[in-house]
Amino acid sequence: MNGQWVRLELAVTAFDATRFEEYVARCSAAGIRLTTLAELGDTPEHRRALYELNKECSADIPERGEFYSFEEYAERRFAAAGYDPRGVVIALDGDAWIGMAATSVHDGFVFNEMTGVRAPYRGRGISIAMKTVGLRFARECGATRVRTFHHPANANAIAMNRRMGFVDEGVLNR
Ligand SMILES: CC(C)(COP(=O)(O)OP(=O)(O)OC[C@H]1O[C@@H](n2cnc3c(N)ncnc32)[C@H](O)[C@@H]1OP(=O)(O)O)[C@@H](O)C(=O)NCCC(=O)NCCS
Structure with a gap:
């Protein structure tokens, strides 16, 4: 990849859940x-x-390249030490899987593995709603931080995380 990854983190205690639960309620009202x-x-x-x-959502990540085979994906995600299905939030429209916010659990922090919303459902606050639900899980785990990193050209994902209060890695320690 050209350029530096944008590394972001959020202090779990600083997350203003009351402000973002509104996104969760909006999904529910829309039948999601x-x-x-x-x-x-x-x-x-x-x-x-x-x-x-x-796989479908990752096709829109800049410079993502060819996606894993199912076997490679299973090895990286489901067989990984930090895997916990309680930390994999899914958005459903009826029976259709339309969004995901998957995390893994590490020592003191939760890592955002992938957030994705199918293209026709974007721009409705679904990613923020899913990640707000994911924050409940981070609290339950006793994590103090949530971390993520993005390709610098992935403006939507970076904006979405900053909207939730994510800041550049290192800022919380200053
Ligand atoms: C990134 C992604 C998950 C955002 O999902 P989404 O449900 O459309 O995002 P939301 O509607 O919840 O938007 C959340 C916030 O992000 C920002 N945002 C999202 N899309 C934006 C866009 N096109 N332009 C500007 N800001 C945008 C806004 O601040 C928005 O909050 P607001 O609507 O209250 O202002 C979605 O675009 C996606 O699946 N992209 C492909 C996969 C990907 O790149 N994932 C991230 C890498 S892990």
């Missing part, structure tokens, strides 16, 4: 159900659905 892979069932069928959704 927010759930987790744990609640839906961490089954082979659901893992495959998550893979397909991730």
Whole structure:
């Protein structure tokens, strides 16, 4: 990749949940159900659905290149030490999987593995709603921070995280 990754983080205690729960309520009012892979069932069928959704959304990440095979994806995501299906938030429109916000759990922090919303559903606050639900999980884990990094050209993703209060890595320690 050309240029530096944009590395962002959010202090869990600084996250203003009351401000963003409104996005969760808006999804519910629009008939978009927010759930987790744990609640839906961490089954082979659901893992495959998550893979397909991730693959579709990742096609819009700048310079992402060819996506993993299902086997590679399973190895990286489901077999990883930090994997927890309670930290994989899914947005459903009826039976259709339309959004995901997947995290992994690490020592003291939660890492945002992938946030994606299918193109026709973008711009409605669904990613913020999913990540707000994900923040509840980060709290339950006792994580103090949520971390993420993005390609510098991924303006939507960077704007979405900054909107939630994410700041450049290192700023919280200053
Ligand atoms: C990034 C992505 C997940 C955003 O999903 P979304 O549901 O459309 O985002 P939201 O509607 O929740 O927008 C959240 C905030 O992000 C910002 N934002 C999102 N899209 C934007 C755009 N096109 N232009 C400017 N700001 C934008 C806004 O601040 C917005 O908040 P507001 O509507 O209250 O002003 C979506 O564009 C996507 O799936 N992209 C492809 C996959 C990807 O790049 N994922 C990130 C890498 S892990």
